[in-house]
Amino acid sequence: MIVNVREGKLEGTTNKSVLTGKEYYSFLGIRYAKPPIGDLRFQPPVPIEKWNGILDAKNEGSPCIQYTNENIDIIGSEDCLFLNIHTPEAILLLLPSKIKIPKPVMVFIHGGAFVNGSGGSKTLGPDYLIIHDVVYVTLNYRLHSLGFLNLGISECSGNCGLKDQLLALKWIKENINQFGGDRNNITIFGESAGAISVHLHMLSPLSKGIFSKTIAQSGTALVSFSLNENPTETAFKLGRELDFVGNDPKEFVEFLKNQSAENLLKAAEKTQRLYCKELIGTASPLIFAPSIEVIKNDAFLPDHPKNLLKTAEPLPFLVGLNDKEGRLIYSVQSLQEDFSIVIKQNIPCHYSKIKELSDKVQKFYFGDKPICSETDDEISNLYTDLYFLNLYESFQYITKSNFPVYIYEFSFYGKFNVFSQRFMKNATTGASHADELPYLFYSNKFCKNISEIKEPEKTVINNICSMWTNFAKTGNPTDGMKDVEWKPSTFDNPRYLQINKDLTLKEGKIFEKRFSFLKNIYEFATEYPPK
Structure with a gap:
């Protein structure tokens, strides 16, 4: 099952819905950005380059490194920027089909308090939605400190996880027609942290014009856990857990780049627990969450959501x-x-x-x-x-x-x-x-x-x-x-x-x-x- 996208060829696989037996195609583990490692850590995602030959898209990519099983086991990798596409029909190179009417596209952004979760099919399987004749897409994005550390400098300006989602959406809009999807009818939907993300995309000036409808399940940009309003202060709490001494943000970023992803995860989890114990008032209970960006050039979130709500272009919205x-x-x-x-x-x-x-x-x-x-x-x-x-x-x-x-x-x-x-x-x-x-x-x-x-x-x-x-x-x-x-x-x-x-x-x-x-x-x- 081979399709041709902007960067090259992808080979997927065929599946059947457990509910009806309806056949559909899956293209899994598609890279939409370069691995965010080394000098790209804490930086906005960089688009993937073209490849030669046919890329195997039969297996899902790694989720972002995270804890599972009651904070005991560590799974995933820092190299995690993948998406998955499930479609009833695609423009196949070996079995070409003529898609007369492109299908609506639904892109799900997973929840998990911005510290865990993925777009994997073990919990977000396509079988129920795919029988309703839509193209269904899931994606991974960077989590915890890797995705949401904000030191107010260009080396670490914040909201990398949201910018990952944005780049994935841009990739989808550019390529989804090859999978039978309608690039002009994209609905983004999400739950909890994913719902917060959806609403923030509605408000962000960078996401304008990419999607046409939105669904937010159990979260919006105004819930108490949607925003870290003191990102620099809380970032240095992470530094203390890693024995960083000093208050220079640039030195701190260089220090963090020399830490393993596993050490960052362990320190982030401990910092979160200590922060919740001392939490008083309506500060977000999440220490690694979206935040307002000081560096305004290409800022995903240049202002408080309450202010952005007043000027954002409204879209059809299903929320609850x-x-x-x-x-x-x-x-x-x-x-x-x-x-x-x-x-x-x-x-x-x-x-x-x-x-x-x-x-x-x-x-x-x-x-x-x-x-x-x-x-x-x-x-x-x-x-x-x-x-x-x-x-x-x-x-x-x-x-x-x-x-x-x-x-x-x-x-x-x-x-x-x-x-x-x-x-x-x-x-x-x-x-x-x-x-x-x-x-x-x-x-x-x-x-x-x-x-x-x-x-x-x-x-x-x-x-x-x-x-x-x-x-x-x-x-x-x-x-x-x-x-x-x-x-x-x-x-x-x-x-x-x-x-x-x-x-x-x-x-x-x-x-x-x-x-x-x-x-x-x-x-x-x-x-x-x-x-």
């Missing part, structure tokens, strides 16, 4: 969250030990207000109930709101645009809610952060046998994949679907689709009472002097 996002952050023990500390870590306030503020929050979420395993749902709701309150705020900005905005709440609990099952074993309803992913992507990690896909899971898979691909095709997620019409949300008429066993359009805002309460709490917390 899961009803029990907070299960991923769930912690009974820390709440039991000192409720006020958890509140102070997430809500900036004067020390004299902490007791009153924490009492208000505890009363609202728990009433007279104790904080224990019997109040799992209440704990989950609290963490959902503390970490995702600003996602609700994003809706207010987004719905002011003239383009359609579709808002959803995913609340289905089924056999493949693997993250709920991991973090809250007694859960029987609701969806944790990332629980929607196994219904959108086939994963042989979570679904060992196709016979496991029964009702109602099969209906949920069909519904979410139909809506996501419909949106990519026409901009209307329920186009041609029976029994439901997903109407866009506007600032004056908010509404959202609840995705469960059934699809239900609801008027109003998601978690409206909780949103209003926490908004008032933040206003109370930031009053100074205290009343």
Whole structure:
């Protein structure tokens, strides 16, 4: 299965969807940039050069070096800038086909808190989406310090991971027609850190004109973990873990370039843990995350997202969250030990207000109930709101645009809610952060046998994949679907689709009472002097 792209020839392979047996082509491990090693470490990605002969594209490339299995094992490599393309039809050199109508392109940006994850098929398999006649693409980008260190100098200006994504998108736009894709109809979508990335691409002046629609699952540029607002300060925390002495950023970069990628990863993980312990207020809990760039020439993020929101060109947007996002952050023990500390870590306030503020929050979420395993749902709701309150705020900005905005709440609990099952074993309803992913992507990690896909899971898979691909095709997620019409949300008429066993359009805002309460709490917390 050979195609001809700008740089040369690629040989892929043929597969069949586990759901329907539909045949599709896969081209895996395609380099879109030079290996970001040596002098290219901490630098924007450099486009790949042309090659001679036929490049083997039958195996996925390495993910970025990262921890897995509870921060015990290290996998991946610093040489990780690869993408994967799955397509129902391609312009094959040996079996030429005439593609009359190019297919919509969907590019997924993986999550993982900017420190782990990849575009690999073990968790992001194409089998569910590909049967809806779209071209599906995944990509890898640099993570943790390798992708997001920012020292405010040209040698390390920040956001390399986002610039990797951007170069991959440019490669896709230039070459996707050879894979049967429509270069003028590219939808980017992502989850968690990937959703933040998607929204930042909407705001970045460098990404303009590359894609036409966007989907953000459980994240936007305004959530509390989307931005490191003190990147230079936190960068030097990494230096202390590596025994760097000094405060000159150029010396520091040279020092870091002489470290192995494994040493950088170990130091980054330790720095992150120590940072979270000392975290107070609404600083991002992520030390390696997107940041505003001091070097403005070709800056991906030249200003704060709130400012860029006011000037960015709006696009059709599908955005939402899961009803029990907070299960991923769930912690009974820390709440039991000192409720006020958890509140102070997430809500900036004067020390004299902490007791009153924490009492208000505890009363609202728990009433007279104790904080224990019997109040799992209440704990989950609290963490959902503390970490995702600003996602609700994003809706207010987004719905002011003239383009359609579709808002959803995913609340289905089924056999493949693997993250709920991991973090809250007694859960029987609701969806944790990332629980929607196994219904959108086939994963042989979570679904060992196709016979496991029964009702109602099969209906949920069909519904979410139909809506996501419909949106990519026409901009209307329920186009041609029976029994439901997903109407866009506007600032004056908010509404959202609840995705469960059934699809239900609801008027109003998601978690409206909780949103209003926490908004008032933040206003109370930031009053100074205290009343």
